[in-house]
Amino acid sequence: ELKVEQNPLFLSMQEGKNYTIYCNYSTTSDRLYWYRQDPGKSLESLFVLLSNGAVKQEGRLMASLDTKARLSTLHITAAVHDLSATYFCAVDIRAAGTYKYIFGTGTRLKVLA
Amino acid sequence: DTAVSQTPKYLVTQMGNDKSIKCEQNLGHDTMYWYKQDSKKFLKIMFSYNNKELIINETVPNRFSPKSPDKAHLNLHINSLELGDSAVYFCASSQSGTSNQPQHFGDGTRLSIL
Numbered sequence: 001e002l003k004v005e006q007n008p009l010f011l012s013m014q015e016g017k018n019y020t021i022y023c024n025y026s027t028t029s030d031r032l033y034w035y036r037q038d039p040g041k042s043l044e045s046l047f048v049l050l051s052n053g054a055v056k057q058e059g060r061l062m063a064s065l066d067t068k069a070r071l072s073t074l075h076i077t078a079a080v081h082d083l084s085a086t087y088f089c090a091v092d093i094r095a096a097g098t099y100k101y102i103f104g105t106g107t108r109l110k111v112l113a
Numbered sequence: 114d115t116a117v118s119q120t121p122k123y124l125v126t127q128m129g130n131d132k133s134i135k136c137e138q139n140l141g142h143d144t145m146y147w148y149k150q151d152s153k154k155f156l157k158i159m160f161s162y163n164n165k166e167l168i169i170n171e172t173v174p175n176r177f178s179p180k181s182p183d184k185a186h187l188n189l190h191i192n193s194l195e196l197g198d199s200a201v202y203f204c205a206s207s208q209s210g211t212s213n214q215p216q217h218f219g220d221g222t223r224l225s226i227l
Contacts, residue, residue: 033215037154042203045215086154090216099168101146101216103156 002027004091006104014112016078021107023072023089031092032072034063036085037106043088047074079111116140119204119219126194127227134189134222136204144168145187146216147179148203156203162187163209191224199226 003026013019023032034046047056049065049072056063060083062075072089089104117138126132138145146169147159160179161169167179176192187204201223205216 035215042220043156043205043216043218045217048215088156099161101158101161101169103148103158106154106156108154 002091002093002100002102004089004102004104006087006089006107008107009105010108010110012110012112013076013079015080018078019076021074021076021087021109023074023104025070025072025089025091025102025104027093028067028070029091029093030067032065033090033092034072034074035088035090035103037088038085046087076109081111081113084109084111115220117204117206117217117219119202119222121222122220123223123225125225125227128194128196130194131190131192132194132224133191134202134204134224136187136189136219138185138204138206138217140206140208140217142206142208142217143184144207144209145181145184146205146207147187147189148205149173150201150203150221152200160187160189194224194226196226199224 005024007022032049035043037043047063052067054065060077065072086106086108088106093100119136144163146161150156159173162181164184165181178190181187201221203221204219207216
């Protein structure tokens with residue numbers, strides 16, 4: 001069974017600090033996505049990672065993908081309050097005529113001023 | 114212009130009723146999805162349609178029936194609503210077969226069963 005697990009599930013951090021969110025998945029995939037969800041809002045795409053070793057950066061967020069380890073990381077640099085949200089990774093599996101798109105458990109991030 | 118729009122935004126109804134949620138996308142995408150997000154924020158895919166054909170049909174009660182009249186619309190009809198159906202339902206769309214673009218989500222429909 002395909003599983004996508006994130007840790008931590010909850011993260012409370014001070015402004016200015018760095019931290020990493022981890023996304024592990026249980027089967028082979030070359031495509032991994034990161035999304036952000038603000039409370040009561042929709043999901044917004046952050047990054048699309050398409051190959052082993054892919055690294056993408058936008059502002060204080062940097063995402064990377066290691067397909068051999070089946071691991072993606074979302075690194076937060078010098079956190080600010082505006083980054084408070086829930087972050088989801090998602091994995092896309094296409095094989096033998098089947099298609100699955102599975103979201104991780106989510107990491108609820110709270111940045112304290 | 115809203116790219117993926119769902120109606121209604123809020124739906125409060127009694128147990129046992131039948132209700133529909135509509136979704137439309139104006140992005141020209143060929144694939145649409147329905148997700149359920151529970152109170153713990155877990156997101157679970159329910160259905161996916163590609164060019165009006167069902168391609169993902171996860172284990173959901175058959176009280177839930179998707180309908181795609183054309184590739185820009187994917188509606189969700191729910192019969193005999195139960196308390197456990199209370200959740201936020203998100204519609205999303207994407208373009209398959211191209212450079213692996215992310216999904217674009219609607220604003221969600223918050224369904225509350227009394």
